[in-house]
Amino acid sequence: MTISETTQTLVTNVLEVGILTGALGVILLPSIVYAAFLLGGVLGGVACLYILLNADFLGAAQLLIYVGAINILILFAIMLINPQTDSSREGASRLTSVSAAGVSGLLAVGFLQVILQTPWATPSIRIEANPLPILGGHLFGDFLLPFELISVLLLVALIGAIVLARRETQFGTLGQDTDMIARPKGESK
Amino acid sequence: MILEPYLLVAASLFCIGLYGILTSRNVVRVLMSLELMLNGVNLNFVTFSSFLDPYELKGQVFAIFVMAIAAAEAAIGLAIVLAIYRNRDSVDLEEFNILKW
Numbered sequence: 274m275t276i277s278e279t280t281q282t283l284v285t286n287v288l289e290v291g292i293l294t295g296a297l298g299v300i301l302l303p304s305i306v307y308a309a310f311l312l313g314g315v316l317g318g319v320a321c322l323y324i325l326l327n328a329d330f331l332g333a334a335q336l337l338i339y340v341g342a343i344n345i346l347i348l349f350a351i352m353l354i355n356p357q358t359d360s361s362r363e364g365a366s367r368l369t370s371v372s373a374a375g376v377s378g379l380l381a382v383g384f385l386q387v388i389l390q391t392p393w394a395t396p397s398i399r400i401e402a403n404p405l406p407i408l409g410g411h412l413f414g415d416f417l418l419p420f421e422l423i424s425v426l427l428l429v430a431l432i433g434a435i436v437l438a439r440r441e442t443q444f445g446t447l448g449q450d451t452d453m454i455a456r457p458k459g460e461s462k
Numbered sequence: 463m464i465l466e467p468y469l470l471v472a473a474s475l476f477c478i479g480l481y482g483i484l485t486s487r488n489v490v491r492v493l494m495s496l497e498l499m500l501n502g503v504n505l506n507f508v509t510f511s512s513f514l515d516p517y518e519l520k521g522q523v524f525a526i527f528v529m530a531i532a533a534a535e536a537a538i539g540l541a542i543v544l545a546i547y548r549n550r551d552s553v554d555l556e557e558f559n560i561l562k563w
Binding site: 285289292293296297299300305308309312315316319322323326327328330331334335338339346347350351353354369370372373376377378380381385388389393394395404408412416419423426427429430433434437438440 | 477484488509525543547
């Protein structure tokens with residue numbers, strides 16, 4: 274990216290504020306549908322940060338995989354699941370929420386100390402090379418075995434998800450309640 | 463061009479996701495918080511590879527692997543959530559105790 278320093282800083286700050294508020298909304302909003310849409314916004318913001326960090330391919334992959342696939346999948350799951358069951362969300366007991374906040378806060382304080390106190394040796398001149406040939410060389414060179422294993426893992430996950438989510442098609446169990454909702458009225462079998 | 467803001471937002475995303483996982487009782491929200499945590503880790507990887515390793519970019523390769531694992535995890539997790547909801551009519555984590563004792 275060849276944009277000026279101040280513009281980049283400004284865009285980065287705006288994106289970071291947006292990402293953090295969106296992430297807080299994801300975990301705090303009572304309506305889970307709004308939380309899912311905010312999650313899409315957060316993932317898009319992270320994709321923009323990748324592009325600012327000179328990782329164009331990862332930004333595009335983030336948009337395609339996270340926003341386009343995972344977020345849509347989560348929205349589909351929410352719509353397949355009865356949303357009234359979410360009303361007990363505030364039922365997380367006070368002890369649980371306080372201790373969770375303590376653990377997360379302690380971790381955050383530790384991260385803050387490490388990040389702010391380490392003298393990062395950043396190079397003064399950044400190399401703005403095209404990252405795509407380097408990535409391709411890695412994927413088909415020294416990272417070839419993990420790459421192939423990842424493809425096998427994705428295949429296994431695909432088959433596993435189909436097996437898990439498949440409905441048992443015996444005659445007695447086919448016409449359950451969710452099946453009636455899922456099928457439009459006038460459609461015949 | 464300093465790298466602390468990126469690291470700070472990545473650490474905050476990780477901690478927010480951890481808090482969401484620990485407190486929420488809805489399984490789908492737990493999965494969403496998990497995505498937040500994975501995004502924080504990925505942002506860390508990309509930041510370090512862009513600032514400290516600009517020739518090799520190995521952090522971006524690891525970020526690609528994390529993304530692939532996250533996609534597989536989301537598919538399997540949501541399939542399990544659907545199967546559980548079909549069996550128990552609920553997505554409340556407090557009610558899933560058949561494997562507990």
